[in-house]
């Protein structure tokens with residue numbers, strides 16, 4: 001028998017391989033203990049926040065709640081290594097780890113580039129990449145692992161193309177990413193063609209420095225010959241009139257090249273699972289592809305691939321009668337907010353025509369609201385706009401499995417049978 005989950009379980013990567021149990025835990029916490037302390041071994045204690053309204057209130061109050069103090073949950077061992085290496089326990093310094101005017105100045109470097117007006121230019125290119133991957137699926141000839149064979153690779157190709165990373169370097173960048181984040185899930189590394197190995201925070205080689213070295217050559221190139229790509233935008237971006245500091249620039253490359261693929265892949269894969277589990281929704285979407293906009297949002301709400309970010313109150317606060325002292329971090333559980341019955345009375349149901357209001361929180365909220373939201377939904381729409389007219393039949397061909405990660409998790413494998 002599997003043990004029941006507790007708030008402490010949210011620090012254990014294997015917990016997220018049991019999504020039904022996690023949603024059950026979230027529901028219990030929302031009902032009985034919407035702010036609850038977790039004290040898992042090997043981690044500094046933290047508070048768990050599960051209600052939609054509360055998470056939104058924290059996110060819209062950056063003056064009280066800092067993002068940069070303790071941004072994501074890390075084992076104390078890893079925090080100590082980061083502190084020794086970089087002088088703070090977070091390690092990297094991307095947008096998610098910044099606050100105030102410092103954050104705004106860095107975010108504004110790429111804000112327009114990630115905006116709908118600019119990204120619409122790339123719609124035809126993204127549609128071509130979607131066709132390439134649906135063709136690849138067709139080549140599997142009637143059965144494949146939709147997550148590992150297709151959904152995992154499509155957003156990676158899109159992001160690398162928009163970054164401006166040469167195609168022959170994609171595998172290298174992917175390996176660096178996986179070593180940097182050192183996923184607990186050993187199979188992920190083999191998925192990328194690399195055997196599990198020590199790396200990332202605990203490894204002997206400095207992956208962050210390797211990332212920096214790799215992108216340095218591209219930075220130099222784009223400073224000489226700027227193009228319409230993300231690397232050029234970051235390389236030539238200025239903060240208060242000066243080029244970005246090295247650590248911030250490397251972190252920017254890291255977040256831009258990583259934030260968008262496993263997240264979007266989880267929504268594309270999980271979306272197909274939803275369509276198979278709720279066949280009337282597949283029929284509805286097929287009959288009216290005008291629903292692709294709301295469907296893409298629903299794919300993201302229903303899968304909520306980012307499991308948390310954290311915020312740290314700068315002063316003592318009280319939530320539901322419970323005192324949280326200044327400096328004690330709060331874990332914002334986005335998947336829980338996305339299924340909060342106060343906001344989504346039928347939140348477990350997958351509905352391609354779900355109205356857009358009120359907002360789901362799978363992309364966060366407030367000043368750190370996901371910069372890649374438009375890109376992610378554009379990719380999902382492009383993929384399904386290509387797939388649905390060609391897909392005559394699809395069914396599950398085995399048990400799906402999930403990535404073991406406390407941060408970004410979704411389907412790892414999705415065996416399907418299909419007919420084109």
Ligand code: HEM
Nearest residue numbers: 095096259260263264306363364365368369370371372376
């Ligand atoms: C931030 C989710 C796709 C780039 C975030 C945050 C979440 C999130 C929850 C933090 C928001 C907060 O703290 O309030 C997702 C999901 C995605 C996705 C679920 C796909 C389904 C992408 C893509 C990109 C991207 C495609 C770009 C290539 C970023 C960046 C930030 C961010 C740069 C930091 C923004 C800041 O701190 O100012 N995302 N994301 N994301 N995301 Fe995404």
